[in-house]
Amino acid sequence: MKTMTQGDTRVAHLPTGSYYSPSGEYDEMHRRSIEDPEGFWAEQARSLDWMKPWDKVLDWKAPYARWFVGGKLNLSYQCLDRHMKTEVKNKVAFYWEGELGDSQVLTYAELYRLTNNYAAALKRLGVKRGDKVALYLPMIPALPIFMLACARIGAIFTVVFSAFSGQALADRVEDVEAKVIVTATGMHRRGKILPLKDNAVEAASKCPCVEKIIVVKHTGHHVEMDPARDVWLSDILAECDEYVAPEEMDANDPLFVLYTSGSTGKPKGILHGTGGYSLWIAKTLQWAFKTDAQTVWWCTADIGWITGHSYVVYAPLELGLTSVMYEGAPDYPGIDRWWQIIAKYGVTTFYTSPTAIRMFMRHGEEWPAKHDLSSLKMLGSVGEPINPEAWLWYYRNIGHERISISDTWWQTETGGFMISPTPGIQAHPLKPGSATKPMPGVDVAVLDADGKELPNGQTGFIVIRKPWPGMLLDIYRNPELYEKTYWSRFPGYYLPGDYCMKDQDNFLWLLGRADEVIKVAGHRISTAELESAIVGHSAVAEAAACSRPDEVKGEAIILFVTLRKGTTPSVEIKNELTRHLRATIGTLATPEEIFFVNLLPKTRSGKIMRRLLKAVATGATIGDTSTLDDGASVDEAKAAFAELTDSAHHYKTSEKKPDIK
Numbered sequence: 041m042k043t044m045t046q047g048d049t050r051v052a053h054l055p056t057g058s059y060y061s062p063s064g065e066y067d068e069m070h071r072r073s074i075e076d077p078e079g080f081w082a083e084q085a086r087s088l089d090w091m092k093p094w095d096k097v098l099d100w101k102a103p104y105a106r107w108f109v110g111g112k113l114n115l116s117y118q119c120l121d122r123h124m125k126t127e128v129k130n131k132v133a134f135y136w137e138g139e140l141g142d143s144q145v146l147t148y149a150e151l152y153r154l155t156n157n158y159a160a161a162l163k164r165l166g167v168k169r170g171d172k173v174a175l176y177l178p179m180i181p182a183l184p185i186f187m188l189a190c191a192r193i194g195a196i197f198t199v200v201f202s203a204f205s206g207q208a209l210a211d212r213v214e215d216v217e218a219k220v221i222v223t224a225t226g227m228h229r230r231g232k233i234l235p236l237k238d239n240a241v242e243a244a245s246k247c248p249c250v251e252k253i254i255v256v257k258h259t260g261h262h263v264e265m266d267p268a269r270d271v272w273l274s275d276i277l278a279e280c281d282e283y284v285a286p287e288e289m290d291a292n293d294p295l296f297v298l299y300t301s302g303s304t305g306k307p308k309g310i311l312h313g314t315g316g317y318s319l320w321i322a323k324t325l326q327w328a329f330k331t332d333a334q335t336v337w338w339c340t341a342d343i344g345w346i347t348g349h350s351y352v353v354y355a356p357l358e359l360g361l362t363s364v365m366y367e368g369a370p371d372y373p374g375i376d377r378w379w380q381i382i383a384k385y386g387v388t389t390f391y392t393s394p395t396a397i398r399m400f401m402r403h404g405e406e407w408p409a410k411h412d413l414s415s416l417k418m419l420g421s422v423g424e425p426i427n428p429e430a431w432l433w434y435y436r437n438i439g440h441e442r443i444s445i446s447d448t449w450w451q452t453e454t455g456g457f458m459i460s461p462t463p464g465i466q467a468h469p470l471k472p473g474s475a476t477k478p479m480p481g482v483d484v485a486v487l488d489a490d491g492k493e494l495p496n497g498q499t500g501f502i503v504i505r506k507p508w509p510g511m512l513l514d515i516y517r518n519p520e521l522y523e524k525t526y527w528s529r530f531p532g533y534y535l536p537g538d539y540c541m542k543d544q545d546n547f548l549w550l551l552g553r554a555d556e557v558i559k560v561a562g563h564r565i566s567t568a569e570l571e572s573a574i575v576g577h578s579a580v581a582e583a584a585a586c587s588r589p590d591e592v593k594g595e596a597i598i599l600f601v602t603l604r605k606g607t608t609p610s611v612e613i614k615n616e617l618t619r620h621l622r623a624t625i626g627t628l629a630t631p632e633e634i635f636f637v638n639l640l641p642k643t644r645s646g647k648i649m650r651r652l653l654k655a656v657a658t659g660a661t662i663g664d665t666s667t668l669d670d671g672a673s674v675d676e677a678k679a680a681f682a683e684l685t686d687s688a689h690h691y692k693t694s695e696k697k698p699d700i701k
């Protein structure tokens with residue numbers, strides 16, 4: 041296979057036309073959205089059903105943007121009630137496929153009925169507008185239904201990814217002050233049952249704010265119930281067959297908090313609102329994937345991440361699309377499970393991660409070739425940079441060189457896609473590995489370290505110069521961190537924390553994180569979070585985390601650990617630390633390798649020389665140490681490097697399948 045490198049200007053052979061020409065529809069729409077954002081978004085917002093129109097399109101008091109000020113709406117109404125008056129009512133909303141091969145079909149009418157019942161159940165348990173609910177559920181229909189039910193009654197929810205541990209759940213439940221945890225007996229993963237209810241009990245016992253645990257019967261195994269605290273969903277639903285009027289929510293009322301990793305040891309709660317967010321996700325889905333009434337959409341992301349919030353649950357329902365939702369692992373029971381599902385449901389539009397594509401690539405093209413993928417019309421990629429080889433494999437073996445790929449770059453904080461091809465506006469050429477151009481409303485620049493705009497062809501920090509409707513409202517209960525993280529380095533501009541290069545054709549290449557955030561199989565985790573978890577173990581004196589490029593997962597976690605006196609490096613202690621990390625954070629925190637060292641390399645001022653760690657982790661030489669960004673002198677770095685390589689005992693984790701987002 042011919043290799044295309046990042047920045048390659050060759051384009052994939054897609055239908056031709058007057059793409060991105062100055063008179064093209066995309067350019068015209070983008071220009072208008074930047075020159076007159078208020079006029080542009082007022083026009084777009086007519087597609088929503090407002091209970092009361094807004095008084096002002098945008099109130100921008102940097103760094104806080106409030107969209108559609110004074111407007112009232114309800115997102116569950118957008119997703120369900122308004123379809124009850126159209127033919128969408130009897131359309132399939134979700135084809136749900138269980139890991140064990142069981143399945144369920146939910147029409148919009150059925151989803152509407154269930155959402156009302158679940159909303160009534162929450163109310164019956166005392167959940168009111170503004171209360172917080174933690175949803176710790178696998179990929180089963182109850183999860184989107186609870187998200188819709190919370191939106192309906194104005195309860196703020198936080199979804200906690202089901203592979204997080206009981207401790208990680210407790211951290212989030214405590215921070216958000218959840219009154220109720222919703223969980224399931226357990227979840228199926230590659231033929232095993234994971235004990236979600238037990239983890240929820242662990243969290244509840246650590247968090248006095250929790251009054252009730254609602255339990256969905258899913259795996260059929262026995263779980264202990266505490267009658268004072270735990271309720272079966274089925275029991276309470278038996279009393280809740282009723283309509284619940286949707287609350288009139290303010291456009292800027294919080295909808296959910298979603299925890300994600302940043303530069304600190306504690307995950308931060310990204311707070312999203314109602315009006316701007318609803319509009320942003322629906323419009324961006326249409327633009328990036330050219331959806332229509334015939335679309336059968338499958339976004340493979342877990343709902344525990346922003347991709348699942350925006351593009352498994354809310355946007356497809358707002359647009360009245362039919363979606364596939366799959367409970368299990370991509371390679372269970374066979375490596376062709378996903379291709380089987382595409383053929384079974386006639387999926388037209390398929391959206392997944394580069395890690396998944398690379399995993400399938402490793403297993404060979406004969407697996408997708410066994411299945412009829414001719415229903416596919418559009419492909420997408422998200423979560424991490426996609427290397428051109430993986431892009432081309434996807435284009436050839438899944439898209440059969442006939443359909444377009446939307447590589448969508450965005451973040452938990454942005455709510456929806458920011459940079460992506462927009463075939464829903466105008467067809468255009470693609471370059472394997474580039475997310476192409478900004479969405480309407482997204483004003484991008486690439487800056488150097490001093491905040492000067494860089495010429496095309498040079499790599500720098502991507503910034504967004506104007507607010508957009510899907511922008512986060514705040515960091516939950518931490519506005520200082522919000523201002524510092526995103527707005528302080530280049531005042532007035534939003535800083536996503538990624539490197540970017542704009543090529544000569546103005547195509548954007550997103551080149552990975554510029555900070556201490558690691559992306560493992562698309563999961564976001566910070567070095568600080570790993571370090572703070574590992575030093576919580578009594579055998580550990582100090583620790584530093586970094587990453588190493590990984591052929592399938594994008595990046596793999598590498599830890600450097602100094603042990604306390606009396607503990608010597610061994611496979612047992614390595615396994616023990618791995619278990620500790622999994623129990624503190626979850627399986628996604630599993631390190632690929634642990635280096636036990638006598639000392640962590642530090643500058644005189646006490647900063648860890650992270651580049652040195654990376655050099656050791658990747659087996660590189662220290663190279664030009666004058667480029668160290670921590671102010672270490674060359675001699676200092678060399679001495680530390682020698683000490684590090686001499687003293688290191690390292691242990692690898694046996695190979696694990698990537699837990700795909």
Ligand code: PRX
Pocket residue numbers: 300345346347421422423424425426447448449450451452453475536537538550551552553559562563564
């Ligand atoms: O580094 C970028 C990478 O994922 C980060 C955001 O992670 P998270 O908030 O977990 O959201 C993931 C789902 C949107 C970004 O800062 N990223 C996401 N999509 C891409 C990407 N990097 C390159 N190309 C992408 N398409």
